[in-house]
Amino acid sequence: MLLGIDVGGTFTDAVVMEGATLLAAAKRPTSRDNLLDGVLLAIDDVLAGLDASRISRVSLSTTIVTNALVEGKAEQAALLMLPGPGMNFRGLLPVEPYWLSGYVDHRGREVSRPQRAEIQAACKELNRDLYAVAGKFSVRNPVLERQVADWVQADAAPAHISLSFQVSGSLNLWRRANSAYYNAAVWRHYGKFADAVEAALRQRHIQAPVYILKADGGTLPLNAARNLPVEAVFTGPAASVLGIMALSQPTGEAVSLDIGGTTTDIALWRDGLPLFAQRGAMITGYPTSVQAFRLKSLGIGGDSWVRRQSGNLIIGPERKGSAMAAGGPVPTLSDAMIVAGCLKFGDYGRAAEAMNIVAAEGETAAMAARTVLNQAAGQIVGAIRDMIAEQAAEPVYRVDDIVNQEPLRPEMIIGIGGAAPGLVSLVAGAFGTGCEIPESAAVANAIGAAAAKPTIDITFRADTAQGYFTVAELGLKEKLPARNLSREQAREMAAGYLARRAAQAGIPGGETTIVYEEEFNIVRGFSTTGKIITCRMQLKTGVLTVIKGREGMV
Amino acid sequence: MKANTLGLVFFPAFDWALTPTHPERQERLLYTRDQIVEEGLLDLPAIREYKPRLAESKDADRVHIGVPNIASLITNAHLVSAGGAIVAAEAVMRREVKRSFALVRPPGHHAMRVVHGTRGFCTINIEAVMVEYLRKHYGLRRIAIIDTDVHHGDGTQDIFYHDPDTLFISFHQDGRTLYPGSGFPEELGSPGAFASTVNLPLPPGTTDEGLHYVLDNLIVPMLDDFQPELVINSAGQDNHYSDPLANMAITAQGYAKLAEKLKADIAVLEGGYSIEDALPYVNVGIILAMAGLDYSHVVEPNIAECPRQSAGNTAAIERLVTNWRRVWTARDSLRREALAKAGDFWQRRRQIYYDDSGISEQQQESVRLCPKCQGYLTVATEAEGRSLGYQSAFAAVIGRESCPQCRRDAYDAVAKAQKDKTHQHFYVQDKQQDVMIKL
Numbered sequence: 002m003l004l005g006i007d008v009g010g011t012f013t014d015a016v017v018m019e020g021a022t023l024l025a026a027a028k029r030p031t032s033r034d035n036l037l038d039g040v041l042l043a044i045d046d047v048l049a050g051l052d053a054s055r056i057s058r059v060s061l062s063t064t065i066v067t068n069a070l071v072e073g074k075a076e077q078a079a080l081l082m083l084p085g086p087g088m089n090f091r092g093l094l095p096v097e098p099y100w101l102s103g104y105v106d107h108r109g110r111e112v113s114r115p116q117r118a119e120i121q122a123a124c125k126e127l128n129r130d131l132y133a134v135a136g137k138f139s140v141r142n143p144v145l146e147r148q149v150a151d152w153v154q155a156d157a158a159p160a161h162i163s164l165s166f167q168v169s170g171s172l173n174l175w176r177r178a179n180s181a182y183y184n185a186a187v188w189r190h191y192g193k194f195a196d197a198v199e200a201a202l203r204q205r206h207i208q209a210p211v212y213i214l215k216a217d218g219g220t221l222p223l224n225a226a227r228n229l230p231v232e233a234v235f236t237g238p239a240a241s242v243l244g245i246m247a248l249s250q251p252t253g254e255a256v257s258l259d260i261g262g263t264t265t266d267i268a269l270w271r272d273g274l275p276l277f278a279q280r281g282a283m284i285t286g287y288p289t290s291v292q293a294f295r296l297k298s299l300g301i302g303g304d305s306w307v308r309r310q311s312g313n314l315i316i317g318p319e320r321k322g323s324a325m326a327a328g329g330p331v332p333t334l335s336d337a338m339i340v341a342g343c344l345k346f347g348d349y350g351r352a353a354e355a356m357n358i359v360a361a362e363g364e365t366a367a368m369a370a371r372t373v374l375n376q377a378a379g380q381i382v383g384a385i386r387d388m389i390a391e392q393a394a395e396p397v398y399r400v401d402d403i404v405n406q407e408p409l410r411p412e413m414i415i416g417i418g419g420a421a422p423g424l425v426s427l428v429a430g431a432f433g434t435g436c437e438i439p440e441s442a443a444v445a446n447a448i449g450a451a452a453a454k455p456t457i458d459i460t461f462r463a464d465t466a467q468g469y470f471t472v473a474e475l476g477l478k479e480k481l482p483a484r485n486l487s488r489e490q491a492r493e494m495a496a497g498y499l500a501r502r503a504a505q506a507g508i509p510g511g512e513t514t515i516v517y518e519e520e521f522n523i524v525r526g527f528s529t530t531g532k533i534i535t536c537r538m539q540l541k542t543g544v545l546t547v548i549k550g551r552e553g554m555v
Numbered sequence: 556m557k558a559n560t561l562g563l564v565f566f567p568a569f570d571w572a573l574t575p576t577h578p579e580r581q582e583r584l585l586y587t588r589d590q591i592v593e594e595g596l597l598d599l600p601a602i603r604e605y606k607p608r609l610a611e612s613k614d615a616d617r618v619h620i621g622v623p624n625i626a627s628l629i630t631n632a633h634l635v636s637a638g639g640a641i642v643a644a645e646a647v648m649r650r651e652v653k654r655s656f657a658l659v660r661p662p663g664h665h666a667m668r669v670v671h672g673t674r675g676f677c678t679i680n681i682e683a684v685m686v687e688y689l690r691k692h693y694g695l696r697r698i699a700i701i702d703t704d705v706h707h708g709d710g711t712q713d714i715f716y717h718d719p720d721t722l723f724i725s726f727h728q729d730g731r732t733l734y735p736g737s738g739f740p741e742e743l744g745s746p747g748a749f750a751s752t753v754n755l756p757l758p759p760g761t762t763d764e765g766l767h768y769v770l771d772n773l774i775v776p777m778l779d780d781f782q783p784e785l786v787i788n789s790a791g792q793d794n795h796y797s798d799p800l801a802n803m804a805i806t807a808q809g810y811a812k813l814a815e816k817l818k819a820d821i822a823v824l825e826g827g828y829s830i831e832d833a834l835p836y837v838n839v840g841i842i843l844a845m846a847g848l849d850y851s852h853v854v855e856p857n858i859a860e861c862p863r864q865s866a867g868n869t870a871a872i873e874r875l876v877t878n879w880r881r882v883w884t885a886r887d888s889l890r891r892e893a894l895a896k897a898g899d900f901w902q903r904r905r906q907i908y909y910d911d912s913g914i915s916e917q918q919q920e921s922v923r924l925c926p927k928c929q930g931y932l933t934v935a936t937e938a939e940g941r942s943l944g945y946q947s948a949f950a951a952v953i954g955r956e957s958c959p960q961c962r963r964d965a966y967d968a969v970a971k972a973q974k975d976k977t978h979q980h981f982y983v984q985d986k987q988q989d990v991m992i993k994l
Contacts, residue, residue: 521585
């Protein structure tokens with residue numbers, strides 16, 4: 002049995018799944034002051050009548066990290082930067098860093114070293130308990146960041162030091178520095194939460210391994226995430242996307258819509274997988290290396306305020322309350338759905354009254370409801386088209402990709418969320434595709450959390466001219482076994498190190514996928530002196546099980 | 556538009572090479588990509604990255620006379636590179652960004668009007684294709700192109716040699732010491748476009764000091780005088796002290812300051828083959844300078860290897876500037892003299908060498924110096940090469956403002972050549988109709 006929990010802004014949902022069956026689901030208000038209270042209530046609720054000892058895995062999507070960062074509850078960490086030559090990062094980071102000398106160049110060659118005395122002075126001046134270290138091209142050679150960390154450990158013995166190459170194996174010092182800083186800033190916060198979760202589950206005799214959802218839609222063991230807590234930011238949308246995967250198993254090219262009370266979250270799908278954002282997430286205005294799905298949030302949902310301004314029909318993005326049918330103050334999109342027969346709740350008469358308020362001259366309530374739904378669907382269609390166009394306009398660096406890349410052509414529209422029924426078919430109509438509104442969509446996020454597979458990645462890079470390879474996330478820089486390396490051999494080595502990193506994190510193996518690969522000949526003086534091969538490999542994002550049926554009640 | 560935004564078209568063409576070990580190979584912008592990404596430049600609010608598009612062969616036909624046709628001489632990579640320059644220019648014209656930089660390859664500034672093959676790594680002239688696109692679609696007239704590549708921009712010079720509306724300034728390592736062996740001060744445009752071509756051959760070993768002396772005392776004042784509607788920088792980076800194909804001594808700081816002073820609306824990458832020691836730093840410097848950001852921290856790891864400028868070079872550069880200032884000041888009267896001396900037609904005969912394609916071309920140009928308009932041009936060309944064999948063509952170029960008489964004369968000249976079977980291929984490039992007619 003899989004236990005999944007999703008902590009949302011309003012509700013904390015819990016589900017128990019076995020095989021392809023949803024056994025039970027529960028919904029409790031989110032306890033904002035102490036998230037764990039609501040989590041435990043939902044767990045107790047969902048496990049009522051079930052044998053807790055049969056739970057084989059617990060998986061949690063929580064706002065603990067997001068809240069800490071967004072609400073400014075994170076701690077202050079010290080950031081040590083080795084910026085090397087180039088960009089002046091002053092004023093571009095969430096904290097004023099302490100600047101150190103020494104750097105590594107683009108081939109991973111150590112050009113100069115930081116000085117022992119600099120670190121001593123830094124620790125004395127900063128006097129913090131949490132540190133982050135970020136150095137230019139540290140993903141090509143971790144030695145300088147390591148050296149700084151060793152000296153900081155010796156001088157300040159802080160509770161935690163985040164190193165940028167551990168937080169992300171990708172190029173982009175700016176993002177790595179921000180990520181490492183936030184990672185350190187939420188480190189203790191997350192650790193306390195993990196402790197409390199573990200204790201509470203022990204009390205309930207749940208011995209199963211506990212996982213936490215990351216922004217990239219994969220899970221990490223609760224303990225392994227203690228060193229990478231920043232990855233657990235913004236998991237709500239990821240849980241929703243994973244929930245769609247478990248409930249609907251999209252194939253080919255598709256668009257999914259999570260139409261809730263105030264927003265519609267749009268995701269694009271290709272070959273059964275949601276597309277990732279090309280760049281990392283923004284956290285309180287700073288770009289980070291935290292990977293996330295490609296999502297667009299549009300201010301249209303069931304509670305969107307519908308009104309006329311100078312004769313023009315306006316829908317959202319403001320919300321004034323629930324639907325008039327449910328006692329709300331103003332006409333909403335849900336009222337239109339009730340009148341159109343797509344939704345059944347509240348007082349139909351009040352919903353019709355709401356439509357009469359927004360009807361154009363000569364329009365009946367029913368006609369007005371259609372007008373409202375068509376316009377809302379049109380806005381969603383426009384946002385989808387923009388999103389597809391934005392994706393198609395993203396730069397690529399190969400001639401072949403310019404010539405042959407086609408924009409996404411959706412073949413299916415999938416909708417979840419309370420307000421999906423009235424709009425999804427209209428959106429599908431505009432694209433001439435089929436549509437699907439899976440069952441159990443009300444707890445899709447908790448299902449997504451429960452079913453999300455563990456993911457972890459590594460960036461393998463071999464430079465045969467220099468005769469070494471690196472695995473950035475593991476902080477490895479070692480000699481290559483032979484002078485030559487084929488792409489296949491590189492993949493094999495990458496797979497080996499991915500397995501090693503997974504094992505270190507306590508993750509069982511799984512299907513791997515190459516998320517990025519490139520190979521260049523190094524030519525010096527008109528002869529080939531070696532190759533640079535990069536292979537970024539990941540345990541594939543996905544779901545452990547798909548939901549085909551359900552028992553019990555929500 | 557934000558005050559100082561830079562549009563960046565970055566297209567390293569990671570799947571294109573002239574030949575596997577050629578300087579123009581997949582690896583060329585690899586380390587530049589690494590540096591740009593590592594610095595986080597693509598995430599800065601002041602920089603907006605654009606995806607290039609494929610230019611059409613029609614865009615190339617506006618500039619070139621490809622024999623037998625341009626499409627047969629180029630690959631998609633050339634169309635992406637030219638399309639990248641066009642995208643960069645349109646971002647500026649639409650005021651989405653203040654300036655833009657097409658950091659693209661393959662390069663173009665050695666590609667001349669007539670194209671039989673590839674020379675100096677170039678097949679079509681991407682700046683010229685962009686300029687004529689802008690003139691056609693945005694009605695621009697006066698444009699200045701400053702070529703800061705170490706090699707003389709002989710292709711761009713050739714294309715605009717008879718065009719008084721295009722000020723072409725090229726500084727480069729002295730042609731007596733480097734490919735393509737041209738770009739001397741005496742090459743200053745045909746009489747109708749006198750002093751709209753400015754060549755500044757600099758002695759090998761010229762440093763930032765010498766370069767900025769030329770900029771401050773000659774190039775920037777010339778731009779102020781010319782008052783272009785648009786300034787374009789053919790931004791080659793092989794003046795760098797570490798470049799393996801040349802012998803100059805410019806640094807990343809020198810290039811960044813140059814970009815800051817030129818204030819080019821659009822920069823387009825040309826050469827630069829010190830792919831590890833120079834390009835990552837020079838490109839970051841240029842990008843930061845064009846985006847109005849602090850570039851003072853951009854310093855090459857091996858800056859100590861940059862030589863100092865000799866006293867002899869300083870003196871030679873000062874002489875060059877003094878001489879050119881004299882010509883520039885007197886350019887109107889000198890133009891009138893040149894026109895009077897030339898009569899109705901100005902002619903030149905040249906031999907052009909295509910190093911990459913192994914082709915030798917004999918070319919004769921004849922420019923009608925019309926008192927009513929900018930005249931028209933006829934070109935007769937014969938090319939021979941190992942794999943090419945022999946091919947010849949005769950073409951006329953009708954300008955945007957050629958008068959009806961010149962227009963008729965141009966068509967008649969080609970019709971007569973065709974009737975006499977003087978060559979194998981016959982073309983009229985008619986800029987008024989925006990067509991390339993193959994007769």
